[in-house]
Amino acid sequence: MIQELILLCLAAFAAGFIDAIVGGGGLLQTPATLLILPHYPVASIFGTVKIPSLAGTTVAAYKYSKQVKFNYKVLISCVVAAFCTSLLGAYSVSMINNAVIKPVILVVLIAVALYTYFNKQFGIHQHKAHSLQKQILLAGFFGLIIGFYDGLIGPGTGSFLILVFIAVLGFDFVGASAHAKIVNMATNLAALLYFSSTGHVLYQYAIPMALFNILGSFFGAKLALLKGNKFIRIFFLIVVFGTILRFAWDVLLK
Known part of the structure; x- marks a missing residue:
């Protein structure tokens, strides 16, 4: 159990670090937990990783909140729906x-990666493309979709939220990351409430993982705020590329 716990904590730290910058930490944490604890049901793994995810996301959100001004009307719409x-x-x-959903996600991710790579100004500057009322409606609509995805599958949710806040709502990378963390807190909490109520949380692993995820999130958010939009854009591309490889493996090779 000690060896398993050490590996899980290392994965949680790395996931927290990545998630605080551009989301997508679950792409590392969830598969690693499935690999390290193969003898547990999938629902128990999903429930267990929600605790470190929620803990780390909360710390990152707090770090961002001290330097980013939130658009609360848009945020509340997205949070409630998600x-x-x-x-x-x-x-x-x-x-x-999940095999039905993953090919669709793979195509979307490839399109996202290509658009972000070729559009050098994507997420570098904030621009208001819609009225506040339309932003609120769009935030709620995409919150419904991404919230369902996070409860069902999970990995990559933070990256999808950042993409929506930039491409649809006109935020820059720093602002999008900050708002995405709050929404991701809500989706993690909702899923955790369900999994814990049905006995699908392995607390002996989840609590230590949460501590290391918090540590990773602290350093990740600090680095993101220090380096700014251009750094986050590069990191976003790296994480999306890694996500594409992961889903391509699931869809094409498994």
Whole structure:
């Protein structure tokens, strides 16, 4: 158990660091936990990783909140929608075949990577493309979709949220990362409420992982705020590319 715990804590630290900058930490943490604890049900793994994810995201959100001004109307719309559908997604884990969803996500990710790479100004400057009312409606709409995805599958949620806040709502990378952390807190909490109520949380692993995820998130958020939009853009591309490889493996090779 000690060896398993050490490996899980290292994965949690790395996940927290990545997640604080551009999201997508779950792409490392969830597969690592599945690999290290193969004898537990998938639902128990999903429930367990929600605790470190929630802890790390909360710390990152706090760090961002001290330097970023939040658009609370847009944020609340997205948070409420995402929280509700994340509960539904967690409930649906055992009823929906992930193999149907993953090819669609793979295509979307490739398009995101190409657009971000060729559009050098993507997320570098904030611009308001819509009225506040339209921003609120769009935030709620995409919150519904991404919240459901986080409850159902999870990995990559932070990156998808950042993409929506930049490409759809007109935020820059720093602002998008800050807002995404708050929404991701809500989706993690909703899924955790469901998994814990059904006995699918391994607390002996989840609590130590949470401490290391917090540590990684602290350093990741600090680095992101120090380096700014251009650094986050590069990091975002790296994480999206890694996400593409992960989903391509699942879709094409498994």
